[in-house]
Amino acid sequence: MKILRLLAVIIFALGTPFYFAQKSDVGAWYMYFGNNKISNKLNFHNEIQYRNFDWIGDLEQLLVRTGIGYDLTENNNNVLLGYGFVLSQPYVNVEKKQNIEHRIFQQFITKQKFGRLNLQHRYRLEERFLEDDFRVRFRYFLGLNIPLSGKEMLPKTFYASVSNEIFLHLDSPVFDRNRVYGALGYIINKNMRIEAGYMNQIQENKNRGQIQIGFYNNIPFTKK
Incomplete structure (x- = not known):
């Protein structure tokens, strides 16, 4: 519990400067990921x-x-077929607009381990059904987790997480965006962990920062 309280303090410290600022270009993402x-x-x-x-x-x-x-292969080299629903509310000339997007995506994830370094490669192809357009986009994600308070990614271990993801259209313009991310995480138990970090996104020659808080749940739905 002391470690969880420490992580909560870190999360609060990351967000406090932006919360009290009257106006900031830094946003916040709250994320839940389940892989069961x-x-x-x-x-x-x-x-x-x-x-x-x-x-x-x-x-x-x-x-x-x-x-x-x-x-x-056993617990690795995963192929996946998925669907995504995206509700966006961008500002257009000061006013908010609402856009809905449906996505079908295919991805391949492979993991590698080199000593204490845990690497993940994700290749994702997205078919994006926008309200007035259709686009196909390719994404490549490279992530690295490094245990800090132990030698392995085991329960009750702090770890550092860094990643980079590039987004490319299959038509013009080819470059869509790039995301660079760094975080501190804590492994609660063998099926749950939490991360708090900062992501910088480059899109249309503009940089935008995001505070990110993510919870990961891998509780299996099967009985061994």
């Missing part, structure tokens, strides 16, 4: 992201994503 085994090879992916223009209360985007994956 439904058989020895199959997994159910479920995810909700609540994204704000500021600390809280000014919705930028609500994203709900789900899918079914299959491990090609």
Whole structure:
């Protein structure tokens, strides 16, 4: 419990400067990720992201994503077919607009371990059904987790997380955006962990920062 309280203090410290600022270009994302085994090879992916223009209360985007994956090898090399619903509320000439997007996506995740370094590669293809357009986008994500208070990613361990993700359209303009992320995480138990960090996004030659708080749930739906 002392470690959880310490993590809460870190999360509060990350967000406090932006909460009390009258106006800030830094937003906040609150994220839940579920990846639950439904058989020895199959997994159910479920995810909700609540994204704000500021600390809280000014919705930028609500994203709900789900899918079914299959491990090609034991607990690794996962292929997944999924669907995403995206509700966006961008500002257009000071006024808020509302856009709805439906996505179908296919992805492949492979994991590698080098000593204390835990790498993840994710390749994702998205078919995006916008209200007045259709686009296909490719994403490549490279993530790295490093245990800090131990040698392995085990329960009750603090860890550092860094990642980079690039988004590319299959038509012009090719470059969409790039996200660089760094965080401190804590492994609660073998099936749950939490992260608090900062992400910088480059899009249309503009930089925008995001405070991110994520909860990860891997509780299996099967009985061993």
